[in-house]
Amino acid sequence: MAGAALRVAGRQLSQHRGAGAPVLLRQVSAAGAGPGPRSRCCDPGGTWGPWARGRLPVLHGEGGGTSGEAGSRTPPGLRGLEGSASGSSGAACRPGSPLFEPKSCTYTYLLGDREAREAVLIDPVLETAPRDAKLVQELGLRLLYAVNTHCHADHVTGSGLLRSLLPGCRSVISRRSGAQADVHIEDGQAIRFGRFALEIRASPGHTPGCVTFVLNDHSMAFTGDALLIRGCGRTDFQQGCAKTLYRSVHEKIFTLPGDCLIYPAHDYHGEGFLEEVAHSVHCGGGADFEPSLTLSCEEFVKVMDNLNLPKPKQIGEQLGTWTPGSEGGGAGGLDSWSEGGGAGGLDSWV
Numbered sequence: 154m155a156g157a158a159l160r161v162a163g164r165q166l167s168q169h170r171g172a173g174a175p176v177l178l179r180q181v182s183a184a185g186a187g188p189g190p191r192s193r194c195c196d197p198g199g200t201w202g203p204w205a206r207g208r209l210p211v212l213h214g215e216g217g218g219t220s221g222e223a224g225s226r227t228p229p230g231l232r233g234l235e236g237s238a239s240g241s242s243g244a245a246c247r248p249g250s251p252l253f254e255p256k257s258c259t260y261t262y263l264l265g266d267r268e269a270r271e272a273v274l275i276d277p278v279l280e281t282a283p284r285d286a287k288l289v290q291e292l293g294l295r296l297l298y299a300v301n302t303h304c305h306a307d308h309v310t311g312s313g314l315l316r317s318l319l320p321g322c323r324s325v326i327s328r329r330s331g332a333q334a335d336v337h338i339e340d341g342q343a344i345r346f347g348r349f350a351l352e353i354r355a356s357p358g359h360t361p362g363c364v365t366f367v368l369n370d371h372s373m374a375f376t377g378d379a380l381l382i383r384g385c386g387r388t389d390f391q392q393g394c395a396k397t398l399y400r401s402v403h404e405k406i407f408t409l410p411g412d413c414l415i416y417p418a419h420d421y422h423g424e425g426f427l428e429e430v431a432h433s434v435h436c437g438g439g440a441d442f443e444p445s446l447t448l449s450c451e452e453f454v455k456v457m458d459n460l461n462l463p464k465p466k467q468i469g470e471q472l473g474t475w476t477p478g479s480e481g482g483g484a485g486g487l488d489s490w491s492e493g494g495g496a497g498g499l500d501s502w503v
């Protein structure tokens with residue numbers, strides 16, 4: 154077991170726990186960094202989830218149960234949010250938010266080993282890469298890898314910029330993504346930082362190359378767009394496949410231990426940060442994430458095939474980084490990605 158994961162709010166390393174735990178850093182985001190439009194959600198209010206309402210932006214779980222300490226956890230909705238790091242209003246800020254990019258509603262995660270000072274950053278965004286690089290430096294960490302859960306269509310990854318800003322940092326993405334990177338990963342492999350590792354679980358469906366990163370003690374999982382908060386990745390382009398996504402989520406994510414915390418790439422609905430996801434999965438059969446995932450696979454596919462979502466706002470920017478030769482051109486290019494390297498022109502992307 155890697156020990157208890159430590160959440161850190163703002164820009165301070167916590168002293169609450171020993172050095173034997175990886176640091177999961179969460180930064181309180183700026184006021185106004187609210188959620189994007191709701192595309193589908195079973196909570197018509199569009200407000201904070203009950204676990205977040207009225208709370209201040211603080212470090213989740215600090216002083217309360219943290220991952221790796223099964224049995225000491227606070228139930229969903231009651232998780233301790235003591236020790237507020239800010240006096241901001243809960244209504245304006247995302248409670249206990251990790252690193253957040255408001256335009257694409259993307260969560261970036263920084264994990265580090267405090268002893269070895271080695272870190273990995275998951276799903277960085279181009280616009281917020283300078284913020285993340287500064288944070289890594291301030292914390293005295295050495296960023297080994299900027300890893301991507303998949304080829305994003307809604308924003309440009311920050312991994313390329315981070316390689317420049319933090320020499321020694323290597324970009325990572327799955328081989329099946331077809332994108333270029335310093336390191337290509339595959340199901341069953343692991344990315345090491347200090348005494349810890351992120352295990353790679355292929356979780357295709359949103360795209361063929363999607364992966365979920367699971368901390369080696371299985372206390373945390375970073376699901377990318379396979380499983381979101383009150384949602385899951387769309388499957389209507391980038392060679393998406395609803396049936397494949399259903400299988401991935403059920404076989405690779407819902408099978409994680411009941412106390413595993415799930416960290417998704419987006420929260421479009423402002424539900425706040427939903428911890429204890431696997432716990433909720435066990436209680437609600439997945440309904441706390443995406444209710445349609447509790448349906449049969451056949452019914453889920455029907456729902457996904459009839460979402461009629463607009464294309465992501467930034468799909469043009471993302472495609473604009475492609476070099477000629479990548480398929481299609483224009484937004485339509487994403488529809489024709491090929492599994493074996495259709496997104497080959499991503500030199501500027503990773």
Ligand SMILES: N[C@@H](CCC(=O)N[C@@H](CSS)C(=O)NCC(=O)O)C(=O)O
Nearest residue numbers: 189192306307378384385386387465466
């Ligand atoms: N309004 C947002 C929607 C972006 C979007 O389509 N997001 C994808 C993941 S990134 S390709 C998705 O799967 N969304 C699921 C959903 O239910 O919305 C924007 O325009 O950026």
